[in-house]
Amino acid sequence: MKIIVDAFGGDNAPLEILKGSAAAVAAYGCDILLCGDESVIRKVAADNQISLAGMEIVHAPDVISMEDEPGEVVKTKKNCSMAEGLRRLAAGEGDAFVSAGSTGALLIGSTLLVKRIKGIKRCALAPILPSDSGFYMLIDGGANVECRPEMLEQFGIMGSAYMEKVMGIKAPKVGLANVGTEPTKGGELQHEAFSLLSKAPVNFIGNVEARDFPAGVCDVLVADGFTGNVILKLTEGVAGTLFGNIKGILKANLKGKLAAAMIMPGLKAFKKRMDTDEYGGAPLLGTSKPVFKAHGSSNAYAFQNAIRLACDFAKGNVIGTIEESLQGSK
Amino acid sequence: MKIIVDAFGGDNAPLEILKGSAAAVAAYGCDILLCGDESVIRKVAADNQISLAGMEIVHAPDVISMEDEPGEVVKTKKNCSMAEGLRRLAAGEGDAFVSAGSTGALLIGSTLLVKRIKGIKRCALAPILPSDSGFYMLIDGGANVECRPEMLEQFGIMGSAYMEKVMGIKAPKVGLANVGTEPTKGGELQHEAFSLLSKAPVNFIGNVEARDFPAGVCDVLVADGFTGNVILKLTEGVAGTLFGNIKGILKANLKGKLAAAMIMPGLKAFKKRMDTDEYGGAPLLGTSKPVFKAHGSSNAYAFQNAIRLACDFAKGNVIGTIEESLQGSK
Structure with a gap:
């Protein structure tokens, strides 16, 4: 199981995100693909004695903030950690994506980059x-x-x-x-x-x-x-x-x-x-691959829980079940 | 100041309504016009040593219940205590009307029997x-x-x-x-x-x-x-x-x-x-004369408060103020 993590989303990023990710690797044995500014990630991890074992880093220098218009995630902020993570999820480089960043940007980014399940009209939080x-x-x-x-x-x-x-x-x-x-x-x-x-x-x-x-x-x-x-x-x-x-x-x-x-x-x-x-946050339901929204105020513990739920989201084949139910409702 | 009271509205009618009305007469010096089954009102008052001083009774034998369709207040239950009270209010026989009865019936009854303030599209609770x-x-x-x-x-x-x-x-x-x-x-x-x-x-x-x-x-x-x-x-x-x-x-x-x-x-x-x-309940705003909805579960104390607020509703010339504001908003 590999979880893609937006290392620069949320009020307490990147420190609490890195701590929560390290705790999740230790607790659940999952692999993690961290998206964000690589040099900052390495420095914060070193300064705080956070092990990066079990984690890869994908360099994504931009950050989409709460002040940005959500749509910027696919426009001027294409190289932000959130957009990079969503593209990697769409490309099949991980089983689920977790972000504590802007809900609006995550919704737009997920819909445009990961796409919806066939037949689903709108994603919901x-x-x-x-x-x-x-x-x-x-x-x-x-x-x-x-x-x-x-x-x-x-x-x-x-x-x-x-x-x-x-x-x-x-x-x-x-x-x-x-x-x-x-x-x-x-x-x-x-x-x-x-x-x-x-x-x-x-x-x-x-x-x-x-x-x-x-x-x-x-x-x-x-x-x-x-x-x-x-x-x-x-x-x-x-x-x-x-x-x-x-x-x-x-x-x-x-x-x-x-x-x-x-x-x-x-x-x-x-x-x-x-x-x-x-409960770590909220799944975004309706995307063709699992996307999980952690609380913006997530501390390490909340983010670790979010990763656990993202693992279960992927393992549980929720998306396959939704696809089957859609057939049943027609 | 004369307040018209639906003596048979609410879960605890008529006993708590009568107690609350008597307390209001004593506390605020208002007059009260009780609508409901006269013989029952007199018996309950006598059995519970409730003074009917300061109160008149208008005989209205029917009761509109929570189980009735709200529209029945102007159809099969025309002679209910609520409809009678609203007609008396419309005829100018009191300054305000208070009921702890069905909200839906009170809305329909008020709109049809008391009418809305000119220009007001809908009454609101x-x-x-x-x-x-x-x-x-x-x-x-x-x-x-x-x-x-x-x-x-x-x-x-x-x-x-x-x-x-x-x-x-x-x-x-x-x-x-x-x-x-x-x-x-x-x-x-x-x-x-x-x-x-x-x-x-x-x-x-x-x-x-x-x-x-x-x-x-x-x-x-x-x-x-x-x-x-x-x-x-x-x-x-x-x-x-x-x-x-x-x-x-x-x-x-x-x-x-x-x-x-x-x-x-x-x-x-x-x-x-x-x-x-x-707070005794909620005013119904938008009717051409003051209508006050007491809580369905009103006890004597809550109903007394509802009567006080109905007095203030009438005294404060709220309806005149709304009429003036409507002119200002055009």
Whole structure:
């Protein structure tokens, strides 16, 4: 298994990317193809005693930043680490590609350089969110602001394949994000997507109301990218605000600090369960080869997890499964 | 000030509605016109020692339930307490109408029996949500699943008028729910709504990302009813899940229980701040006379608050302000 890594993507690149890659080589025995400025990679590795064993380096001097227009990845920034990695993936020089860089650039670059699976209308970003019963996949998390019903059907098919093959869930429950559970709820997009998903080769459980998302009533939550992005960011926002307030109460005075010490093990276990670093980021589903988006804020641990999931993404033959399901849905 | 009350709307009607109404008469000195089955009202009041001083009763024997199709409020259930109250409001027999009954029925009934403000395209439900800096209004909370840009502009104008006149916020900050802060973010609906709101007679602060809603960066958050409903219910869902887990940690063992006792005052104050009963429900904005939707689960305290807000809604001349703003936006 060889994973192609964008060594210059994300807030903590290249140091945390190199650390995470080295840890992944040690833990999973995979090979890594690092894309980025070779001299900088070698210097950062040497300065921080990071072993480059099991890793090759492909020199790519440019960097596409969060400030760049996403389209620049195939225009003025053709020689950036992300574009180079995607070209190598397309050429079959590795089994999967991982980047913590700009989501927009990764979407455009993947679509143009790696191409979509035949028949897939749009690629979607599919983050994994914590829930009361474990976790669930949200698809689309924000790649496609405007969607047609057949795109939502395909999101359900792709998400189901990933959750089964990579996350090990048998017959994943697929739900449609809606304003009520009755089939007549929502607008035209939801009505038609409901009808298509009912006939698709997935375990469709119907509409799911937003109140029930965090409870984990489904394994794959299908939404257009606008709604999905709101779901993703609002979940983070509400959780962050509440944790901030609880923290404030626990730090307010001596009693609070004593209380904090008493419930620390429980709080820590809960925090770990809620920690998205465990899930490493989000697969990009719909490309003809596995592309994995690590969190922009990835530290070494999160990036190592992203590499592990990219290995499973390739090993699990998710893309072959999606291709078969597309045949089944026709 | 005379408030018309639907005595048979909501999960806890008529008992909690009667208690809340009696408390409102005592606290605010308003008069109340109770709509509902007169003999039942008199019996429940007598059985529970609730004074009916300051209240008149209009006999309306039917009840529209959550199971009824909303449209039945003007068809087979014409004699229900809600329809009767709306007709009395339209006839000028009271200054505002409050119901904890079916939201769908209230929307249809208000639109058909009370009518919209001239020029207003759609009525919107405008719940108040807690935020880190106090609270904010979400408009539309779910009345209109599919929206046009000019509807979003009007939601901003109506929300701004209410927050200024009823909640006492000077030049309320109006934000547009979107997937990023740049004006180019979102789909066609958001682009056009952004442009219209920029020229509208409100303090428009631009797009707001979902991560920032709970921080309270704006006083009025404008969204189409589909997105708004997801925001409303997901906020409740995430908060409920997190509180449930924290509660579990605090009840897990003796240490947890001791810790709970130590931080109880802080937790209670925080819970009160998050408690939507304080805000009593949501105004329905766009009708030609004040209509206020109390929570379906309202207890006496929440319903009393709803009556207070309905009084302020009428006193504040919100509808006159909206009419003036509509002139200004042309």
